[in-house]
Amino acid sequence: xxxxxxxxxxxxxxxDVDPLIDDPRTRIVVCCGSGGVxxxxxxxxxxxxxxxxxxxxxxxxxxxxRRLAQSMGIDSLDNTPRRVKGIxxxxxxxxxxxxxxMKRTFDEIVEAHADGQRAEAILGNPFYQSxxxxxxxxxxxxxxxxxxxxRARDEWDLIVVDTPPSRSALDFLDAPKRLGSxxxxxxxxxxxxxAKVGGRAGMKFLNVGxxxxxxxxxxxxxxxxxxxxxxxxxxxxxxFGGFRTRADATYKLLQAPGTAFLVVAAPERDALREAxxxxxxxxxxxxxxxxxxxxxxxxxxxxxLSAERALAAAENLxxxxxxxxxxxxxxxxxxxxxxxxxxxxxTADEHAQTPDKTPHSAPVHAHAPNSPVTGTPATATTDRATTDRAxxHHAATDQLxxxxxxxxxxxMQLLAREQRTxxxxxxxxxxxxxxxxxxxxxxxxDLAGLRTIGDRLAAGADPAGTV
Numbered sequence: 241x242x243x244x245x246x247x248x249x250x251x252x253x254x255x256d257v258d259p260l261i262d263d264p265r266t267r268i269v270v271c272c273g274s275g276g277v278x279x280x281x282x283x284x285x286x287x288x289x290x291x292x293x294x295x296x297x298x299x300x301x302x303x304x305x306r307r308l309a310q311s312m313g314i315d316s317l318d319n320t321p322r323r324v325k326g327i328x329x330x331x332x333x334x335x336x337x338x339x340x341x342m343k344r345t346f347d348e349i350v351e352a353h354a355d356g357q358r359a360e361a362i363l364g365n366p367f368y369q370s371x372x373x374x375x376x377x378x379x380x381x382x383x384x385x386x387x388x389x390x391r392a393r394d395e396w397d398l399i400v401v402d403t404p405p406s407r408s409a410l411d412f413l414d415a416p417k418r419l420g421s422x423x424x425x426x427x428x429x430x431x432x433x434x435a436k437v438g439g440r441a442g443m444k445f446l447n448v449g450x451x452x453x454x455x456x457x458x459x460x461x462x463x464x465x466x467x468x469x470x471x472x473x474x475x476x477x478x479x480f481g482g483f484r485t486r487a488d489a490t491y492k493l494l495q496a497p498g499t500a501f502l503v504v505a506a507p508e509r510d511a512l513r514e515a516x517x518x519x520x521x522x523x524x525x526x527x528x529x530x531x532x533x534x535x536x537x538x539x540x541x542x543x544x545l546s547a548e549r550a551l552a553a554a555e556n557l558x559x560x561x562x563x564x565x566x567x568x569x570x571x572x573x574x575x576x577x578x579x580x581x582x583x584x585x586x587t588a589d590e591h592a593q594t595p596d597k598t599p600h601s602a603p604v605h606a607h608a609p610n611s612p613v614t615g616t617p618a619t620a621t622t623d624r625a626t627t628d629r630a631x632x633h634h635a636a637t638d639q640l641x642x643x644x645x646x647x648x649x650x651x652m653q654l655l656a657r658e659q660r661t662x663x664x665x666x667x668x669x670x671x672x673x674x675x676x677x678x679x680x681x682x683x684x685x686d687l688a689g690l691r692t693i694g695d696r697l698a699a700g701a702d703p704a705g706t707v
Contacts, residue, residue: 255531255673258698261290261398265498268391269530272403273504274514278535281684281693282504282677283402284308287335288324288687289694290398294331298390301402302340302383308402311685312337319344319386326687336396345382346372348389353482367468379404380415384490391493413494413525500530507537507658512665519669531673532665533697538658538679540651547652554645557638675699 260266271283280301287299298321301308309317312324317339324335350362362368372378383404390399493499501522505515515532522529666674677696684690 253670253673255533255675256698257286257289257675258293260500260530261286261295262293264397266398266500267498268387268399268401268493268496268500270401270403270494270499270501271504271533272501272518274511277504277506277511278677279504280308280402281311281690282502282533282535282697283400284311284337285684285690285693285697286502287337287398287400288312288327288690289698290400291324291333291335292328292331292691294333295397296334296395297398297400298336298338298396299400299402300338300340300383300386300390302379302404308337308339311690312687319348321390324687340379340383340386342379342382343372345386345389346378349385349483362472365468365472367472371472381487384415384494385486388486388490388493413521413527495526495528497528499528501527502530502533504533504535506535507661509661512661516665516668519672529672531675534662534674534676536679537676538651538654540648540655542648543652543655545648545652547649547656550645550649550652554642554649557642557645 261269269286271279271286273279283301284299287297291297299308301317309315312335313326314322314324314337317337319338319341321336321338324337327333327335347363350368351359354362380403383401387399387401390396503515503518503522505511519529519532665672675697677693680689680692684693
């Protein structure tokens with residue numbers, strides 16, 4: 241194992257995304273990771289690159305900030321895949337995008353598995369409305385439901401999924417099982433018991449079941465809640481087994497050979513610690529991990545200048561001392577030390593400051609007008625003003641250069657911290673393939689920006705020279 245995750249052609253653990261997205265056997269790519277690491281942008285960039293390389297792609301995002309829609313030039317995204325215009329389709333590919341509507345997906349499940357009258361009763365039930373909008377884990381479960389729907393349609397060659405911004409991998413991977421368990425027949429029969437028993441004992445029993453739900457359900461109290469539960473269960477009775485079946489099928493789909501997980505992280509301690517947890521959890525669940533996308537990696541076009549040398553040079557400039565020019569030359573920035581030979585003065589300046597004791601002064605000074613303020617010849621005043629301006633210019637230049645040197649030192653210190661963090665991850669998981677994506681100077685807000693990210697994802701290059 242190498243001591244660094246700097247990516248180059250000889251590194252055996254470089255993640256090459258092009259073979260992954262080009263392989264027709266790859267049908268699903270799931271991007272997961274903690275929030276704020278560029279997961280949504282990575283998902284969109286992968287989808288765009290795959291489409292422009294000839295695949296028919298749909299990108300599913302769960303990002304409520306709607307950055308994906310904006311970057312793809314779409315006014316808004318909803319629960320229906322929408323075709324993205326402006327991509328290069330010469331290779332025969334297409335790009336579609338959609339944003340998960342959690343409640344609408346739940347409604348679609350009801351409409352697909354119940355007749356018209358029963359579906360209407362379920363959709364209008366207050367208990368169902370609270371469950372579909374507020375149950376813990378519903379968003380993650382519905383993301384997997386939508387993934388299952390898209391895969392079953394077999395309309396797209398590749399589905400790229402942007403997972404919910406969960407704090408833990410457990411939320412995403414456990415949601416199908418958790419919601420399936422909640423909706424299976426046994427637990428629902430427990431919830432039905434209070435409606436049959438009634439009274440205080442029934443309410444006490446109900447409160448045990450209610451502890452599994454979110455605060456939204458707590459707003460529905462008393463007998464009305466019990467009646468809503470009873471009505472809901474009566475209408476949904478034939479569907480409960482289907483939730484468990486679909487949850488199990490979705491989980492198996494995530495483990496299938498045609499699925500690939502990409503863990504997205506930033507080169508920061510907390511983000512890579514979370515990424516390590518994702519990697520370990522995916523391995524424990526037999527989920528196929530393709531590799532790690534290390535996003536927003538910083539670089540420098542002057543890496544040969546260390547932070548220490550840059551700070552030393554900045555201090556020299558601040559003190560107006562001798563500045564190392566790099567090739568052995570030096571430049572004197574300050575006035576001469578005491579005892580040092582003074583620089584030769586301009587002849588005109590000497591005449592201007594020393595009285596002329598002869599009757600035959602130089603004509604230029606004999607006729608030069610004096611300064612109205614000092615009585616000194618104007619030429620001397622001009623020379624001194626020029627010298628003062630030059631000194632001011634040198635001081636300003638020194639100050640600016642010192643500031644730039646300090647900024648460079650901060651950048652080099654940042655690079656060193658990032659490298660140490662990457663090295664720690666590599667030591668823990670040397671088997672994980674990695675691609676590094678250099679940081680961009682601004683946010684990605686259009687297809688051109690997504691293409692740039694896609695190029696960097698595929699290159700996995702050392703981000704030196706990036707911002």
